Amino acid sequence: xxxxxxxxxxxxxxxxxxxxxxxxxxxxxxxxxxxxxxxxxxxxxxxxxxxxxxxxxxxxxxxxxxxxxxxxxxxxxxxxxxxxxxxxxxxxxxxxxxxxxxxxxxxxxxxxxxxxxxxxxxxxxxxxxxxxxxxxxxxxxxxxxxxxxxxxxxxxxxxxxxxxxxxxxxxxxxxxxxxxxxxxxxxxxxxxxxxxxxxxxxxxxxxxxxxxxxxxxxxxxxxxxxxxxxxxxxxxxxxxxxxxxxxxxxxxxxxxxxxxxxxxxxxxxxxxxxxxxxxxxxxxxxxxxxxxxxxxxxxxxxxxxxxxxxxxxxxxxxxxxxxxxxxxxxxxxxxxxxxxxxxxxxxxxxxxxxxxxxxxxxxxxxxxxxxx
Amino acid sequence: xxxxxxxxxxxxxxxxxxxxxxxxxxxxxxxxxxxxxxxxxxxxxxxxxxxxxxxxxxxxxxxxxxxxxxxxxxxxxxxxxxxxxxxxxxxxxxxxxxxxxxxxxxxxxxxxxxxxxxxxxxxxxxxxxxxxxxxxxxxxxxxxxxxxxxxxxxxxxxxxxxxxxxxxxxxxxxxxxxxxxxxxxxxxxxxxxxxxxxxxxxxxxxxxxxxxxxxxxxxxxxxxxxxxxxxxxxxxxxxxxxxxxxxxxxxxxxxxxxxxxxxxxxxxxxxxxxxxxxxxxxxxxxxxxxxxxxxxxxxxxxxxxxxxxxxxxxxxxxxxxxxxxxxxxxxxxxxxxxxxxxxxxxxxxxxxxxxxxxxxxxxxxxxxxxxx
Numbered sequence: 001x002x003x004x005x006x007x008x009x010x011x012x013x014x015x016x017x018x019x020x021x022x023x024x025x026x027x028x029x030x031x032x033x034x035x036x037x038x039x040x041x042x043x044x045x046x047x048x049x050x051x052x053x054x055x056x057x058x059x060x061x062x063x064x065x066x067x068x069x070x071x072x073x074x075x076x077x078x079x080x081x082x083x084x085x086x087x088x089x090x091x092x093x094x095x096x097x098x099x100x101x102x103x104x105x106x107x108x109x110x111x112x113x114x115x116x117x118x119x120x121x122x123x124x125x126x127x128x129x130x131x132x133x134x135x136x137x138x139x140x141x142x143x144x145x146x147x148x149x150x151x152x153x154x155x156x157x158x159x160x161x162x163x164x165x166x167x168x169x170x171x172x173x174x175x176x177x178x179x180x181x182x183x184x185x186x187x188x189x190x191x192x193x194x195x196x197x198x199x200x201x202x203x204x205x206x207x208x209x210x211x212x213x214x215x216x217x218x219x220x221x222x223x224x225x226x227x228x229x230x231x232x233x234x235x236x237x238x239x240x241x242x243x244x245x246x247x248x249x250x251x252x253x254x255x256x257x258x259x260x261x262x263x264x265x266x267x268x269x270x271x272x273x274x275x276x277x278x279x280x281x282x283x284x285x286x287x288x289x290x291x292x293x294x295x296x297x298x299x300x301x302x303x304x305x306x307x308x309x310x311x312x313x314x315x316x317x318x319x320x321x322x323x324x325x326x327x328x329x330x331x332x333x334x335x336x337x338x339x340x341x342x343x344x345x346x347x348x349x350x351x352x353x354x355x356x357x358x359x360x361x362x363x364x365x366x367x368x369x370x371x372x
Numbered sequence: 373x374x375x376x377x378x379x380x381x382x383x384x385x386x387x388x389x390x391x392x393x394x395x396x397x398x399x400x401x402x403x404x405x406x407x408x409x410x411x412x413x414x415x416x417x418x419x420x421x422x423x424x425x426x427x428x429x430x431x432x433x434x435x436x437x438x439x440x441x442x443x444x445x446x447x448x449x450x451x452x453x454x455x456x457x458x459x460x461x462x463x464x465x466x467x468x469x470x471x472x473x474x475x476x477x478x479x480x481x482x483x484x485x486x487x488x489x490x491x492x493x494x495x496x497x498x499x500x501x502x503x504x505x506x507x508x509x510x511x512x513x514x515x516x517x518x519x520x521x522x523x524x525x526x527x528x529x530x531x532x533x534x535x536x537x538x539x540x541x542x543x544x545x546x547x548x549x550x551x552x553x554x555x556x557x558x559x560x561x562x563x564x565x566x567x568x569x570x571x572x573x574x575x576x577x578x579x580x581x582x583x584x585x586x587x588x589x590x591x592x593x594x595x596x597x598x599x600x601x602x603x604x605x606x607x608x609x610x611x612x613x614x615x616x617x618x619x620x621x622x623x624x625x626x627x628x629x630x631x632x633x634x635x636x637x638x639x640x641x642x643x644x645x646x647x648x649x650x651x652x653x654x655x656x657x658x659x660x661x662x663x664x665x666x667x668x669x670x671x672x673x674x675x676x677x678x679x680x681x682x683x684x685x686x687x688x689x690x691x692x693x694x695x696x697x698x699x700x701x702x703x704x705x706x707x708x709x710x711x712x713x714x715x716x717x718x719x720x721x722x723x724x725x726x727x728x729x730x731x732x733x734x735x736x737x738x739x740x741x742x743x744x
Contacts, residue, residue, distance in 0.1 A: 039691075039692075039695040039697055040688075040691065041692055041695070041697040041699045043697065043698060043699070044698050044699060044702070045699070046679070046699065046702065046703070047683070048679065048683075064695075068691070068694060068695055069666065069687075069691045069694070069695075073666070073667060073687075076667060077667065077669060077685065077687055077688075083685075083687075083688055083691075084688065085683050085684055085688070294441065294445070295445060295448060295449065297449060307418070307420065311419070311420075311457050312457055313449065313455075315441075315445075315449055315455075316412075316449075316455055316456065316457070319411075319412065319440070319441045319455075320411075320413055322440065322441070323411040323413070323436075323440055323441075325411055325413040325415065326415060326416050326698060326701065327413045327415070327416060327417070327418065329698065330416070330418065330702070331418070
């Protein structure tokens with residue numbers, strides 16, 4: 001029997017939504033931010049630390065894990081939850097984005113994509129059926145349709161790619177054998193209103209248990225991103241989760257929850273953490289390597305309750321950075337991930353209390369005042 | 373009033389000792405293994421993880437912290453305990469070893485050492501008085517006399533250096549102003565029995581609250597190291613802790629506790645952890661990058677109770693290594709540190725139960741059977 005994936009919408013406040021999505025490895029409360037564990041490891045962070053920071057959903061990547069260590073090995077070892085020891089929900093993206101952004105020469109046809117591994121140049125082919133088979137081996141709770149990701153402002157390419165993405169979405173549904181994984185469709189169409197409308201209508205009509213919006217946060221402006229969300233929001237089914245792929249700053253989370261988004265993921269918090277940069281919840285970032293922090297006894301963010309902020313001073317964190325101690329990557333990543341996870345939880349509370357707009361306006365106006 | 377540093381010898385079993393050393397930041401139960409946090413950070417490990425693995429004493433380094441971020445800044449920020457957020461006992465070594473092993477050109481005279489920073493070539497001078505002043509700024513519970521560390525088999529240099537090390541030890545005692553830090557003397561003399569005897573007698577006569585044995589594990593053979601310990605053991609006061617500097621493999625801990633040592637420290641567990649290598653408690657090491665571990669579902673060491681061994685398979689750890697995920701350094705370092713910390717604790721229990729020799733022989737015979 002198919003697992004009864006169900007999204008319960010608990011409250012709406014304006015277009016902001018609070019919901020619960022039930023998966024085989026636990027209930028996801030939304031809005032949520034999901035840390036990215038590309039290679040079955042959230043960089044520099046243990047599962048115990050993820051749990052401590054309140055993470056619920058963790059991402060892993062089909063393209064990377066197919067190449068290394070191999071999805072068949074992961075299946076043999078009991079699947080991703082067992083492999084990476086994350087007992088809570090996992091989502092794998094389909095590899096579409098990586099095939100089009102990371103691999104060397106590639107050749108797209110109607111059936112699929114030939115590509116070369118970014119690791120060793122070896123040749124591989126992904127089709128919708130292959131992407132589903134890999135994700136079934138990996139065994140995440142939520143899996144993604146195989147899609148094509150064009151540059152957002154190339155009209156001709158977006159038109160052509162959208163037809164493939166839609167045909168592939170249908171083939172993914174047919175290819176799916178496991179019934180305990182929620183397959184999400186992906187809306188594409190770049191920055192073009194008519195293409196996004198067409199894509200949202202088509203993907204929505206396929207009745208996936210969840211819908212994603214792809215191809216954003218890849219170079220377009222914030223207002224272009226917001227415009228796309230404004231288009232797709234009224235089209236996508238209310239009773240299914242909406243996942244905005246690859247978006248993750250405090251500002252973006254607020255603006256996009258405001259536009260009806262439920263799930264977020266992004267590599268930015270950990271990538272910034274490895275590059276000395278930290279989010280402030282009220283907007284903006286600090287580069288902790290700066291000399292001004294050398295004797296600063298404040299935490300990164302005085303309102304933050306993460307392990308890093310409740311334990312260490314900016315002065316110590318700067319010392320770790322200057323001394324090239326790898327602990328700085330761990331501690332800064334903990335802070336950045338916690339900031340987004342907690343912000344999503346706080347937005348959820350605000351929505352449940354019918355106070356989202358006040359909460360959002362207050363934070364956004366603090367950000368607007370930032371002089372940094 | 374001076375802090376009443378006191379070593380209580382609880383039990384002796386053969387020459388192996390179980391004791392308790394009281395410091396301003398807590399009681400140290402011996403034998404113990406101390407993780408090394410050279411730059412006020414045990415590499416890739418958080419204080420929470422150190423606590424979870426049962427660490428009691430943590431080391432930091434005078435030479436490194438003097439150069440970066442500066443001992444005066446650490447003092448201004450509340451001292452090392454506050455700076456690195458390790459609320460339990462800390463020991464700083466004096467910088468002697470690093471001045472002689474790391475720095476560029478150096479010039480020793482009777483008064484001290486001129487040296488160049490390994491970081492930027494800048495010129496500095498350490499004297500016994502300076503080394504104490506820095507360590508008083510850093511504020512550890514246990515501080516070390518400034519010593520000279522010659523190659524262990526150079527007779528003429530050892531003879532000459534030993535006179536300086538002894539004169540410097542006396543000057544360190546005079547220079548000490550803070551009364552809440554236990555200053556330990558250091559026995560030198562290379563591999564030469566008469567020099568080690570002379571040094572142990574002299575250092576012991578100065579009545580430090582603890583005595584260290586330096587200049588070992590730097591290229592001499594195991595039997596040469598053991599011979600030195602056999603010489604100094606009957607000379608050093610029974611009612612003071614003995615600290616063997618820079619020694620830390622499972623085999624070494626057993627053989628040296630057997631010869632009357634109470635404290636150990638070593639960078640090896642974390643250095644090996646960053647280089648894919650893990651200790652087995654029963655002796656030997658595994659290189660987890662090896663292909664043979666790619667589908668091995670066993671933990672690193674089936675008897676180990678560390679976070680890594682109770683959570684992850686060798687197959688996952690190998691994947692992290694091959695995928696160049698920095699989490700591998702953290703997880704392997706946790707295992708290696710835990711192995712030595714727990715081994716020291718288990719030796720302590722055996723000594724208190726008058727069963728040390730059986731415990732040691734059993735482990736050493738397992739090691740002898742190793743085929744790896």
